[in-house]
Amino acid sequence: MYRYDEFDHAFVSARVEQFKDQVERRLAGELTEDQFRPLRLMNGVYLQLHAYMLRVAIPYGTLSARQMRKLAHIARTYDRGYGHFTTRQNLQYNWPALKDMPKVLDELAEVEMHALQTSGNCIRNVTADHFAGAAADEVADPRPYAEILRQWSSMHPEFSYLPRKFKIAVTGAERDRAAIQVHDIGLHLKRNEAGEIGFAVYVGGGQGRTPMVAKKIRDFLPVEDLLTYTTAIMRVYNLNGRRDNKYKARIKILVHETGTEELTRQVETEWLALKNSDLKLPQTDVDAIDSYFRPPHLPLRPEGWSALAGARKADHAFAAWVDQNVTPHKNPDYGVVTISLKPIGGIPGDATDAQMDLVADIAEQFSQDEIRVSHEQNLILPHVAIADLRIVYDLLLTDGLATANAGLITDIIACPGLDYCALATARSIPVAQRISERFADPARQADIGELKLKISGCINACGHHHVGHIGILGVEKKGEELYQISLGGSGDEVCTIGDITGRGFSSEEIVDAIETIVDRYLEVRTDKEETFLAAYRRLGAAPFKDALYSEAANAA
Amino acid sequence: MTDISEKPESQLWGREGFREDPYITVETLEEAGDAPAVILPLAVWLGLDEGVRNATNRRIGVSIAPGESIDPLLPLLGSIPVIALQFPAFNDGRSYSKAEVLKDRHQFQGELRAVGDVLIDQVAYMLRTGFDTLKVTHAVTLTRLADHNLHDTPVYYQPGRGSHTKAGTYSWRRVPDTQ
Known part of the structure; x- marks a missing residue:
């Protein structure tokens, strides 16, 4: 991992000192909110619906255990005991008091972190593949x-x-x-x-x-x-x-x-x-x-494979988690573990202080002290020995972090929406929660297979709905929340923008509509190997539109 | 806090401090009377007779709006005593790029001046992209400049005017010349 040198420390502490001075002037009434606005934005401080929000930069999503513990400490001390990991590999605190902001920035600086350039019309936090330095298919880090x-x-x-x-x-x-x-x-x-x-x-x-x-x-x-x-x-x-x-x-x-x-x-x-x-x-x-980014020394752990085979046989839930949440590593004795922050019915991307501490402990002991934040709002342990998968799983299980849904329909990306955001026109989180509950059954999710569902609560698309295999956009129409569906988007190397299906659905209808689309996919796919996206690309929108709108018409 | 209800007189500032501004800014040469130093809008300046532009008894500079191109000036830089790049609003950053191109690529030797919505938070950026002088009206900015509080960082992550490389660190990093 990159480590600050004297130069970086001098830079960040100078910026913190400047911001302290600005916050003091604001609190003393010497600066109006209008005058303060551009200054706070430079430091990642937004004014949201209910409170100030602080967005902390996590460069290319890479964190050490020490940094994660600091994020947990800040959540506990200055916020309400949780933080929200974002689609830009950052972390947002939703409830810190303005008077505490300089202290929070001081604490971040202690672990070589800051909130610079997480807002404003500048070059934002640079993001990277969350499997960087670990994935088997990588050309270079x-x-x-x-x-x-x-x-x-x-x-x-x-x-x-x-x-x-x-x-x-x-x-x-x-x-x-x-x-x-x-x-x-x-x-x-x-x-x-x-x-x-x-x-x-x-x-x-x-x-x-x-x-x-x-x-x-x-x-x-x-x-x-x-x-x-x-x-x-x-x-x-x-x-x-x-x-x-x-x-x-x-x-x-x-x-x-x-x-x-x-x-x-x-x-x-x-x-x-x-x-x-x-x-x-x-x-x-x-x-x-x-x-700074040399691959860590990973000792040979060939014993893991036979242990894994035994553990899989003994515990079906563990086997499902390995299948879904562990990705091949450069080193065959190791795996890349995705920690899902999408428990069934939970808020996508949220983690409590205790969960952050737990992840830090596990990373320190079992993942070379490294953690990643993915743009899919999950956490990654990049270097876990196959031999340690069982114990890591058991530890994650103790605090609701072992949901075996990476890449499945309940691994939903959602922006904070109207529950927090001053720009939002509709709620995202409750829709994500209800869809997650509807598709909770692990067997059903596994049968549906890879399906990226992404929800934005306004046209700004922070929830990446345009590149969701199924995208949902919440808008406001005549005082009601209305949800538009788009299909066939993809943010990977074959990048496509999803097509809007037609008229939107009310908050009551939207979950049924998603289920209708999924059921139609299950009917039309050639076999289980054909993913939703592949089926959509083969067939186009017609069968899905047909299912959505003719059924709706029949019901009416 | 400085009372900003009374708009202060704008003042010209450079790295050495406040200085007299010999130039007046006018729309046409006629309007300038016999003033010895004037700044004209780009279109007017380009329309001047070459003889008038290069006259030895008066200095004629040019003012450029963010939407205007500096390209027509490039072959003539040697004869321009001052170029004023406008910042109609602090968040319009086009003039920073023009400053870089003029000073760094074309080695403009005259005075490069920032005019308009010049705020303390932009001062360090302006100096580093090549501005020599700033025409400042904003009261808080005037106070801070008078106190030599430039709101700067002690180190920079990019090359720029008024800074130098430091041995033992990366090629893109710089430290201010004042250190």
Whole structure:
């Protein structure tokens, strides 16, 4: 893991001191809320429906046990005993008092964390594949590059007042687990024919009210050009991105209106002038950052396989959890464990202080002191020996963390919605809870198979509904909450935006509607191997629309 | 808190502190009378006779709105004493990129000035992207500048004006020259 040096410490503590001064001035009435607003936003402090909300950055979703314990401590001491993990690999506290914010930031700084650039029209927390450094299918670890981008983008003098927020994601495997094609910039780390490492560069993806899949503007960018090329993209966007309309200000609109070819030309022209500037990365620096992310030494544990076979046979629930929540690791004696934060009927992404402490303890003992936050709002233990799976499972079970539903229909992504968010137009959490309860039966979930269901409580799409195999968008119509369904979206390497089925459903109807779609899928799939997404891609929307609307008509 | 109901006179500030502003900003040259130093809008400036632009008895600078391109100025930079880049609102960041291009790529030697909604939180960014002077109206900002409180960080993660590399750390990092 990256560790702060003196330079990083000096930077973060200076920012905390500045914010302390600003909070004191606000509390003393020297600053109005209007004057305070841009200052607090720079530090990740939002004003939500009921209270201030603090969004803590978790760079590329990587945490140590010590950091997780600190997050638990803050939840216990300054909040109501829980935190909410977000789709951008961050953590949100919903109830901290403004007077405590400087103390919270101090506590975070103790464990090399902060809340900088988690809001505002700047380059936000850089995200990465949550299986980075562990997954069997990885070409190279994307985190060193995400860390270089994190540093370079911190309080950037030229790019802190962009037309709109800017999100960068990096992945290091063909299988895209970081949804890079729905980011402002998506970087796909790969090898060229000569075996060198570089990036395919995607620009202009995004969700929100105008969802778009990113365009590839470069097939291979050498590593040394990472910062010069990113600067070129940022500059073209900063100068030319629209500022007349907040909803047309993201780079996806610039790409769309300029045309991919012309935009690529502008970026390449700008880059030619920057290519050999001070930002060209020396290999020694890349190596130095890379050394923080060296794979941990994992002792051989071949005894795990026979133990696992026995444990599976003895306990069906454990076997289901292994099948669903453990992913192949680079080292065959190890696995990557997904800790589901989606208990049946629970709030997606929420974890209590005790759960965070428990995960920290397990990570320290059984996962090389490492934890990841996934954009799917789960936690990951990246390096667990197969031999330790049973004990890890038993420990997770003690506090409701062993739900065997990773990637299944109850592994729902949901934004905070109208229960917390000042922008929301409908509730998301209660809908997620009711769907989760409806599909609670593990056998039924397993039969349905992989199905990504994502819910947003407004058009801003924080719940990623556009790329849900089934997406739900909550809107407000004539004072009532109405839920639109879209089908066939996907945020992976074959990225697609879901198609809206037709008229929306009321809060009472929505769960039945989802069940109707799922039942129709079970009828039409060729066999169990054909996932919902594959069936949708084969058949299109017709059979599902037919089920939804003709049945509704019949009922009426 | 400084009373902002009374709008203070705008003042010109640079790294060395407050200074006299010899320039007046006008819409046309006629309006300037015989003032020795004037700043004109880009379109007006471009319309001037070359002889007038380069006259030795008066300095004529140019003001650029965020939506205007600096490209027509690039071949003429040697003859421009001051370029004023506008910040109609603090959150319009286009002029930062223009400052970088003018100072870093084209080595503009004249005075680069920020005008408009210049707030204390932007001052360090403006200096680092290449601005020499800031025309400041905001009362709190004036007070802070007078106190030499620039709201800056002790280290930077990017190259920029007024900073230098430090041995033993990454190539993109810098420390302020004042340290």
